[in-house]
Amino acid sequence: MKNTTFKDAAVLDIVLDRQARLPLFEQLVQALREVILAGRLEPGSKLPSTRKFANELSVSRVTVVTAYDQLTAEGYIESRHGAGAFVAAGLPDEAPQVSKPFLLETKDPQAPRPLQPFQPTSPDMTLFPHKQWAKLFQRVWTNPDQNLLANADPLGWWPLRVQIAEHLRVWRGINCQPAQVVITSGASEALQTIIESMLEPGQSVAIEEPGYRLFSRLLNRLHLRVEGVPVDEHGMRVDLLAALQHQPVCAVTTPSRQYPLGITMPLARRLQLLEWTTQAGRFVIEDDYDSEYRYVGQPLPALMSLAREGSVIYLGSFSKVFSKSLRLGYMVIPLARLQTVRQVMKDNGPNASGFAQPVLAQFMASGAYASHIRSMRRIYSARQKVFVEAAQKHLQDLIEFEPAGGGMHLVGEIGKKLCGKMSDTEICQRADEVGVILRPLSESYNGKPARQGLIAGYAGFDENQLNWAIKRLARALTKQT
Incomplete structure (x- = not known):
C-alpha cells in the first residue's frame, strides 16, 4: 500500500473496541504505532487535529490527546507549535512489534482489567507475605489433617472459626463462641444465607442511602422490599425508620466506616439503632466494612459488642487483606439461629474455599495476619x-x-x-x-x-x-x- 496521509485516513482501518479491557487511548496508541512502523504513514505526515480525529473515531477528544501525548513521549510523533502533530522523522530504533493473529488467539474478552488507579477497595497484594503463605500452604496440604478430607462442616473449618472468634475478641470487642462463627465466600453469600434463613419474601429491609448497591440488588432478587434510609454526618438516620412506608424487620448498616461516604457512626447513634431492635422480630446486619484500617484515634468497638443477644448479625471479610480472589468471609450468628443457618448452607452447597481455610487458620494463629x-x-x-x-x-x-x-x-x-x-x-x-x-x-x-x-x-x-x-x-x- 502507498504511503498515506490522513486525507484518506479511512484506509487505515483503525477500530477501537469499547468492550476491551485495554483503555481506548492505549488501543489508539497501539494502532497508530503499528501504522507508522508499517510505513503506511511516512515521516513528516501531518496527523489530523485531535478534535477531527475524535469525531472520526466517535471518542472524546481527551482520548486522542492522551494517545498523541504518549506517542510524542515515545518518539513516534512530534508536535509543532501552532501547526499540529506530525510523524517523527527519526523513529525509535527499537519499537514493539505485535503479532495481530497471536493477540486474537490469546485475548480473553471476558477477562477482568488489570488493576488500575484508582479502583476502590483494592489491597496492594505485592506487599502480602506470599512466601510465608506458601510455606503454610505446603505444610498443611503435604500431610493434611484427615478431617480436611472428610465431609466438610457447612459452617466452615473449626480451627479457623476458633481463630476468627479470638481475633474478634481482641480487635473488635466481640465476645462470641467459635460455634457462632460461620465461614462464607464473602458478603454476598452471607447476606443471601441470612435472608433465606431469617426473612420472608415481601418483608422490608432498610439499607443506607447511599450504600453498597450489591446488597440492594440481592435483596430485590430475593423478593424483599428495599427501603432506603438517608445517611447524615453520623450515619444511618435511625429516626427516619419509624416513618418508612413499609416497616422494616431488618436494617443493614456499615457503622465502622460507612460505604461509600466513610462516616463512622458515633456511640449515641449506635445505641439509638440498638434501641430500634427491641421491638420483637427486628434485627440489624452489621457489615464491619474497612474496620481493619483506622489511622486516627482508637476504633469504636463493633456494634455487636454493645448488643443484646440475637439483635445483631455481624459480617466480616478478608477481601481488604487478601483481595476478593481468596473468596473467604465470615459472619457471627446468634446461637438460636445456628441450626437454621446450617441447613441453608448445607442445602446451598459449599462456596468458601476449602483449600484456603486451614491455611488461613494457621496464618492467623502464627500472628502473621495481625x-x-x-x-x-x-x-x-x-x-x-x-x-x-x-x-x-x-x-x-x-x-x-x-x-x-x-x-x-x-x-x-x-x-x-x-x-x-x-x-x-x-x-x-x-x-x-x-x-x-x-x-x-x-x-x-x-x-x-x-x-x-x-x-x-x-x-x-x-x-x-x-x-x-x-x-x-x-x-x-x-x-x-
Missing part, C-alpha cells in the same frame, strides 16, 4: 496523605478530596470548574478513557441520587502510581474546562 494488618495500616495511611496532597495540587477546583481517618478510598466533591458542566458519571467516563478508574457516587443510591461525587481508591497503589494517575486525570479534566 502483623500484616498493622504494617498495611502504616502504608495505607501514608498513601492517603500522598493521594490527598497530589489531588489538592493538581486537581484543585476540579475534584476536591479531603483526608479521612481510615479506609482504603476517599470520596471527592466535584469542584467549581466542573460543577454544572459534567456529572460524576461523565467524569468517570473521561477518566476511564485515560486509564484512570473512578466510581460515580450517584450510582451508590438505590433511589434518586441526593448528591454527586467521585469514589477513588488509593490503598492499592504506590506513590509513583498515585502521582502519575492524578496528573493524567488532571490533564484529561483540564482540557474540558
Whole structure:
C-alpha cells in the first residue's frame, strides 16, 4: 500500500473496541504505532487535529490527546507549535512489534482489567507475605489433617472459626463462641444465607442511602422490599425508620466506616439503632466494612459488642487483606439461629474455599495476619496523605478530596470548574478513557441520587502510581474546562 496521509485516513482501518479491557487511548496508541512502523504513514505526515480525529473515531477528544501525548513521549510523533502533530522523522530504533493473529488467539474478552488507579477497595497484594503463605500452604496440604478430607462442616473449618472468634475478641470487642462463627465466600453469600434463613419474601429491609448497591440488588432478587434510609454526618438516620412506608424487620448498616461516604457512626447513634431492635422480630446486619484500617484515634468497638443477644448479625471479610480472589468471609450468628443457618448452607452447597481455610487458620494463629494488618495500616495511611496532597495540587477546583481517618478510598466533591458542566458519571467516563478508574457516587443510591461525587481508591497503589494517575486525570479534566 502507498504511503498515506490522513486525507484518506479511512484506509487505515483503525477500530477501537469499547468492550476491551485495554483503555481506548492505549488501543489508539497501539494502532497508530503499528501504522507508522508499517510505513503506511511516512515521516513528516501531518496527523489530523485531535478534535477531527475524535469525531472520526466517535471518542472524546481527551482520548486522542492522551494517545498523541504518549506517542510524542515515545518518539513516534512530534508536535509543532501552532501547526499540529506530525510523524517523527527519526523513529525509535527499537519499537514493539505485535503479532495481530497471536493477540486474537490469546485475548480473553471476558477477562477482568488489570488493576488500575484508582479502583476502590483494592489491597496492594505485592506487599502480602506470599512466601510465608506458601510455606503454610505446603505444610498443611503435604500431610493434611484427615478431617480436611472428610465431609466438610457447612459452617466452615473449626480451627479457623476458633481463630476468627479470638481475633474478634481482641480487635473488635466481640465476645462470641467459635460455634457462632460461620465461614462464607464473602458478603454476598452471607447476606443471601441470612435472608433465606431469617426473612420472608415481601418483608422490608432498610439499607443506607447511599450504600453498597450489591446488597440492594440481592435483596430485590430475593423478593424483599428495599427501603432506603438517608445517611447524615453520623450515619444511618435511625429516626427516619419509624416513618418508612413499609416497616422494616431488618436494617443493614456499615457503622465502622460507612460505604461509600466513610462516616463512622458515633456511640449515641449506635445505641439509638440498638434501641430500634427491641421491638420483637427486628434485627440489624452489621457489615464491619474497612474496620481493619483506622489511622486516627482508637476504633469504636463493633456494634455487636454493645448488643443484646440475637439483635445483631455481624459480617466480616478478608477481601481488604487478601483481595476478593481468596473468596473467604465470615459472619457471627446468634446461637438460636445456628441450626437454621446450617441447613441453608448445607442445602446451598459449599462456596468458601476449602483449600484456603486451614491455611488461613494457621496464618492467623502464627500472628502473621495481625502483623500484616498493622504494617498495611502504616502504608495505607501514608498513601492517603500522598493521594490527598497530589489531588489538592493538581486537581484543585476540579475534584476536591479531603483526608479521612481510615479506609482504603476517599470520596471527592466535584469542584467549581466542573460543577454544572459534567456529572460524576461523565467524569468517570473521561477518566476511564485515560486509564484512570473512578466510581460515580450517584450510582451508590438505590433511589434518586441526593448528591454527586467521585469514589477513588488509593490503598492499592504506590506513590509513583498515585502521582502519575492524578496528573493524567488532571490533564484529561483540564482540557474540558
